[in-house]
Amino acid sequence: MNPSDSPSPSCADATEPGVLRVAQARAAIIEQLTPPRGVERLALRDALDRALATDILSPSDVPGHDNSAMDGYALRGADLGEDGGARLRLVGELHAGQRFEGVCGAGECVRIMTGAPMPRGCDTVVMQEQTRVIGENRIELLGRHRPGENVRHAGEDIARGAPVLSQGRRLTPADLGVLASLGIGEVSVRRRPRVAFFSTGDELRSLGETLDEGDVYDSNRYSLHGLLRQANVELLDLGVVRDDPAALRAAFSDAAAIADVIVTSGGVSVGEADYTRSVLEELGRMNFWKILMKPGRPLSFGRIGEAAFFGLPGNPVAVMVTFLQFVAPALRYLASGRVEQPLTLRARCGDAIRKRPGRFEFPRGICRPAADGGLEVTTTGRQGSGILTSMSRGNCLILLPEDNAGVAPGEFVRIQPFGPLSSGLGD
Numbered sequence: 001m002n003p004s005d006s007p008s009p010s011c012a013d014a015t016e017p018g019v020l021r022v023a024q025a026r027a028a029i030i031e032q033l034t035p036p037r038g039v040e041r042l043a044l045r046d047a048l049d050r051a052l053a054t055d056i057l058s059p060s061d062v063p064g065h066d067n068s069a070m071d072g073y074a075l076r077g078a079d080l081g082e083d084g085g086a087r088l089r090l091v092g093e094l095h096a097g098q099r100f101e102g103v104c105g106a107g108e109c110v111r112i113m114t115g116a117p118m119p120r121g122c123d124t125v126v127m128q129e130q131t132r133v134i135g136e137n138r139i140e141l142l143g144r145h146r147p148g149e150n151v152r153h154a155g156e157d158i159a160r161g162a163p164v165l166s167q168g169r170r171l172t173p174a175d176l177g178v179l180a181s182l183g184i185g186e187v188s189v190r191r192r193p194r195v196a197f198f199s200t201g202d203e204l205r206s207l208g209e210t211l212d213e214g215d216v217y218d219s220n221r222y223s224l225h226g227l228l229r230q231a232n233v234e235l236l237d238l239g240v241v242r243d244d245p246a247a248l249r250a251a252f253s254d255a256a257a258i259a260d261v262i263v264t265s266g267g268v269s270v271g272e273a274d275y276t277r278s279v280l281e282e283l284g285r286m287n288f289w290k291i292l293m294k295p296g297r298p299l300s301f302g303r304i305g306e307a308a309f310f311g312l313p314g315n316p317v318a319v320m321v322t323f324l325q326f327v328a329p330a331l332r333y334l335a336s337g338r339v340e341q342p343l344t345l346r347a348r349c350g351d352a353i354r355k356r357p358g359r360f361e362f363p364r365g366i367c368r369p370a371a372d373g374g375l376e377v378t379t380t381g382r383q384g385s386g387i388l389t390s391m392s393r394g395n396c397l398i399l400l401p402e403d404n405a406g407v408a409p410g411e412f413v414r415i416q417p418f419g420p421l422s423s424g425l426g427d
């Protein structure tokens with residue numbers, strides 16, 4: 001069936017106003033965002049996963065001097081005979097951190113340990129195992145050798161003045177090591193985005209309160225807290241706000257005054273008690289989108305004052321899926337100024353999945369290493385947007401784009417990991 005023939009709202013068409021494909025919505029969001037200005041100077045240890053504010057050029061050569069890659073004997077390559085061998089006189093010994101005073105002359109060699117600077121005059125190291133002692137201070141090289149072997153050259157890893165890391169780069173553990181190897185102990189990083197978040201709904205109770213009939217615990221604030229922590233942003237938890245225009249107005253205004261981004265859950269569908277929409281229209285510039293996706297159809301996005309606003313759906317699964325599709329990439333962009341596509345992987349699907357073309361579906365999956373060395377994925381079972389255990393048991397979203405018409409067992413699909421891809425998950 002052609003989706004545009006259908007009167008059903010779940011099969012709406014992306015040409016209708018306010019109806020967007022997932023990729024269109026993601027692009028429209030990035031286009032309207034401006035990464036916050038502001039730079040902090042941080043000690044290297046505190047800079048993990050922070051985005052560099054400037055390019056880093058190497059202040060020095062790494063390694064700083066030519067040094068030995070082996071335990072063995074340093075010598076002059078010119079002393080190697082036609083056959084690649086030589087007999088040499090031992091004139092000294094050199095450990096890492098020591099320097100050889102003097103020069104190693106023709107016909108001479110110096111015992112050298114890995115990492116020790118090359119003695120003046122030497123350009124070659126022959127490893128210990130390829131030598132033998134043939135008399136007092138006499139060494140014979142075994143096998144064929146070439147001038148220059150087993151030497152690490154100054155600047156071979158990083159040359160002085162060379163670009164090392166560029167601005168916007170999120171620092172990894174290896175990056176911290178690379179910067180330390182250059183003697184750089186402090187870096188300038190971009191300020192982290194400040195994200196204020198709250199839940200809306202009269203039925204929501206905070207942990208510690210008792211539930212009356214019809215009440216539910218506010219779980220979204222906890223899953224959002226976890227997702228925001230993983231995004232490494234500054235968090236401002238504003239609690240639960242009632243479905244009441246005055247309370248919502250106050251909460252949005254307070255949040256806009258302190259945050260770069262506001263994330264709320266609930267109240268974006270057209271429910272009786274959902275005043276969110278009218279309050280948002282009054283306070284900011286808003287889009288109310290129907291995204292061709294499941295779960296998570298309604299999404300509002302816009303600005304309140306200087307803050308970007310994401311109004312996520314209330315359903316506990318929908319809130320997480322829409323966060324992963326829209327908020328997480330937006331926060332990465334705000335943190336680094338770089339647009340990064342989420343990592344997706346190819347996996348063989350063990351289950352049949354029914355689906356009609358028209359919208360992007362995100363069934364939750366459990367992905368594991370397969371016997372053939374690839375990945376296999378199975379669904380977590382029931383996929384209702386209130387079944388939060390599907391997110392907890394799963395470690396990936398199975399990506400079934402708009403045009404997909406269902407999956408047969410054994411077919412390959414793409415997945416988007418959101419949890420560890422180790423075995424033993426789903427317990």
Ligand code: AMP
Pocket residue numbers: 199200201203204216217218219220221265266267268269271274313314315316
């Ligand atoms: P809404 O989008 O406000 O109409 O909410 C849709 C569904 O999600 C309703 O069943 C709500 O009770 C539920 N819901 C909304 N917000 C939360 C929340 N913070 N925690 C748990 N469930 C919620």
Ligand code: MG
Pocket residue numbers: 200201202266267271274314
């Ligand atoms: Mg609600």
